[in-house]
Amino acid sequence: LLLFSNQLLILIYKMSSNVGNQYENSDSESDEWQDEKICKVEIDIIQLNDEVIKFSLANTRLSFANCLRRIFIAETPCLAIDWVKINKNTSFFCDEFLVHRLGLLPLTSDETVSRMRFARECQCSDHCSECAVQLTLEKQCRDESTHVVSTADLKSQDPRVIPACGSQRKAVDEYVENDEIIIAKLCRGQELNVVCLARKGIGKEHAKWNPTASVAFEYDPDNALRHTTYPKPEEWY
Numbered sequence: 001l002l003l004f005s006n007q008l009l010i011l012i013y014k015m016s017s018n019v020g021n022q023y024e025n026s027d028s029e030s031d032e033w034q035d036e037k038i039c040k041v042e043i044d045i046i047q048l049n050d051e052v053i054k055f056s057l058a059n060t061r062l063s064f065a066n067c068l069r070r071i072f073i074a075e076t077p078c079l080a081i082d083w084v085k086i087n088k089n090t091s092f093f094c095d096e097f098l099v100h101r102l103g104l105l106p107l108t109s110d111e112t113v114s115r116m117r118f119a120r121e122c123q124c125s126d127h128c129s130e131c132a133v134q135l136t137l138e139k140q141c142r143d144e145s146t147h148v149v150s151t152a153d154l155k156s157q158d159p160r161v162i163p164a165c166g167s168q169r170k171a172v173d174e175y176v177e178n179d180e181i182i183i184a185k186l187c188r189g190q191e192l193n194v195v196c197l198a199r200k201g202i203g204k205e206h207a208k209w210n211p212t213a214s215v216a217f218e219y220d221p222d223n224a225l226r227h228t229t230y231p232k233p234e235e236w237y
Contacts (some may be wrong), residue, residue: 079109104205141186150180
């Protein structure tokens with residue numbers, strides 16, 4: 001909800017002015033938005049939980065709503081696995097495929113991303129606690145049954161940076177085994193030993209740093225402003 005402070009709304013508009021300017025010529029109004037006008041944007045939270053946020057915007061333009069959409073997708077920093085050292089991999093997956101799957105695992109980063117530095121801005125030679133969080137994955141299969149390697153087997157050095165699903169995040173009474181994301185499956189004699197580094201990034205750099213599943217907006221979906229005329233109004237209800 002900090003995203004909706006007046007100061008940040010002003011900053012978002014200024015940073016994304018190149019998007020808004022695309023619509024300036026199509027508007028009959030010649031006056032430019034001032035900071036006090038941006039502060040009059042009305043935001044009504046309709047739905048808010050750990051997985052979904054739905055809100056309505058008023059007293060603003062569609063270009064500003066689109067700026068928010070683009071920022072949610074490509075400008076919001078989060079953590080994702082960016083470096084992987086495979087000590088041992090005798091699974092059916094090749095190293096490249098395994099690394100790709102690890103990179104797309106969602107990680108919780110709400111409590112740490114603001115204090116961490118981007119790797120390109122850190123003064124360390126390789127990595128440190130200021131720019132990276134180490135995660136390890138060790139799994140062996142020594143019997144005839146198939147062992148599933150999932151996010152439950154991924155161990156983090158920082159308890160605040162964990163897979164955003166499954167047993168590590170949910171309470172015991174809410175946990176369902178299907179909540180875990182499967183990374184690989186091991187047969188007898190197969191083993192995985194992996195060390196990972198999670199780093200801070202944004203969606204512009206790579207899709208693994210996109211913190212959203214999907215972002216969309218629509219103009220007056222319930223036709224409350226009556227911008228669409230129906231031949232039989234009673235059919236609208």
